[in-house]
Amino acid sequence: MTARALLATSTLFTGCVVVLSGSAAQAATLPTGTRSLESVNYPGRYVRHLDSLARIDPISTAQEKLDASFTVVNGLASPSCYSFQARNGQFLRHRDYRLRLDTNTGDATFRGDATFCAADGSVAGSIALASYNYPDRRVRHRDYALWLDPVADTAAFRADSSFRLTTAWAPKTNKNPVLPGLFADPHLTTFNGRYYLYPTTDGYAGWGGTYYKAFSSTDLVNWTDHGVILDHGPDVSWADNSAWAPAVATANGRYYLYFSGGLASGNTAKQLGVAVADSPAGPFRDALGRPLVTSSQFSGGQAIDPAVFTDTDGRSYLYWGQGVCRVVPLNTDMTSYDPAQVRTITPSGYNEAPFVLKRNGTYYLMWSENDTRSEDYRVAYATSTSPLGPWTNRGVVLQKRLDLGIKGTGHHSVVQVPGTDTWYIAYHRFAVPAGDGTNRETAIDRLEFNTDGTIRPVIPTL
Template sequence: MSALRVTRRLGLAGLLPLLLAAGPLAAAGTPVPGSNPLFRDRFTADPAPLVVGDRLYLYVGHDEARGEEMFNMRQWLVYSTSDMKQWTEHGPVMKATDFRWAKADAWASQVIEKDGRYWFYTAVEHDDTHPGKAIGVAVADSPTGPFVDAKGSALITNQMTPKGEHSWEDIDPTVFTDDDGSTWIAWGNRHCYIARLKPNMIELDGEITEITPPHFEEGPWLHKRGDTYYLTYASLDRSDHTDERISYATAPSIQGPWTYRGELTGSGKNSFTIHPGIAEFKGQWYIFLHNAALSIGDQEGALGRRAVTVEYLQYNEDGTLKPVVQTDAGVSVPPPG
């Protein structure tokens, strides 16, 4: 039966309950709250969630590439939500050059809370005193900043890692505080490294260890559920596909041994890169990603023009993760049954 015939038969009052039951409504051209991509007025990438009380904060890099530029990322932004539907923009929290020893590239970051302060770990391009990508740490008294360089120099430089195969090996930090209060940082491109942080949060405490899982490319993310530790990352099986996907490994301890569990998602639409960020918020787990499906004006999605998305993350009874299908609906609809 056509919508016109239904309207004539039921009238507006009778039709309204049917429309409400069909799903969320939005005005023509207005995105449904919670649908993907989350932010549509600018290009964003490398999402990193942080839960503080009844709000979830999401830190992203700001893609500003024009034309055929690969990446042009100068600053980090933060948004927050209390319901995963409506987001508040808090503006830039830091620029790459706020690290005086850095010269460019506001790449992937993560913020964690420790002892009432907020610690911001991120990858930037070091100046010529230590060529290549490096990881810096900044700190603030609020999750919305302002963040300032906490160390005055890089926490990790390209010269510190064992492999050192290329200048962008030291990127994409993920930071995790274990139940015993120890805090760990993992990072890398092609090789995945992990190290313990000192209680001051600005120095490594011991050796750097390599924990590279199969097909690891970049973008590691550490989290724990129950007694299981998860290392989720952007993977690239170069013998099988040309774009990154998300894979994961699990372990009984933050120090391993890590067991490869396979792919979690496919690639992001139109995007070579993909980047996971995982959080539990108000009893529900979420995974944040990015793709390149957004167009703004005459600028289409591209390698340096990406858009952040979110999906539900669900677990099997044995602790493994259920495959995640990337959707336009995102969290505007209930979780899969």
């Protein structure tokens, strides 16, 4: 066993589930983040890609180190399994049972082909990877090439299909993204002295994701994955997909998750819901069993992208809308409101993703301009002396940075470090380097104010 493998086995594989040889893989916990995979029976050979084809090779050159470094991420087809993203942004997947790299198309076939469920390997500290959509097949090497082969109950097959997860040959050095994998529309907030991040699970064609996860941190750098907190399939009776743009607020000793949802077939119009939990890490349950805001309730715009602002007097306001921006005071139960009090407050340039904060008595309404599929997706803002407006437009504060390959910066939220005047902005962007409007990642950067209270342009960073 190499020193790299010894490091991995001593730190990364506590709590793996033992499975019988030849059986379908069962859930073993892998650490997310950048890793390399070493062959068990050919120590010193690592999984890498060569001209898009996956194989195991010795590693020596700088390029080989890059080719042998993968980010272990949330499974594209299942949050209980895993996907492996290469440094070029593509994903390890099988096609005709051959392992290779391809760009995520977001359709169900690709997501299944690129998702692998982990089990214990042939020796302590090693793993085996079963195909999500062919659970009786495992990733194994044959003549140094990687294939998806039927499970065989032999010592040779078990060794050929076992790998050690090690520290990466080319570890991630950039600050962003803050979460490994594809996540968009991040809502960043604080509860009980801890930061919580609630994003849309991305990587689906047509943004057809079905569930939400929660992450928490004490430093905005190291994040704990709390798993799925609400799944439209079993948890929401009136929606089964389009799990978009969650936002969480607290009141009455409980936590309220506001979300967008739609149906995969039939009426595809989006609606807003609210779920409730006793913990910011969930699990959440649908509070009403019906939408909070229906698709036909108000004329114009689309009922998506909810955000809640709670003022210093304790009053909470719900903002939402694509094409049209609306606001209404919430009742104290946080799950109802008076429809007669709904106001339209659409500022010039507004498309979607409203967010409101308050600083030194000034209210800031922020939103996203252009389409999320455009590299020109960006954040602008306006100010007011009231959470209901009227609003004075102040211009764009976050936009693309092409010199670093950063595109599509938008759908943000802002958090204040408790007890300070330090602020951070969370937002999504096209995944760097191979992302697009459905393959997005979450970033966090500083948000700073000028002495007159205006917001300085945010500098997006890698």
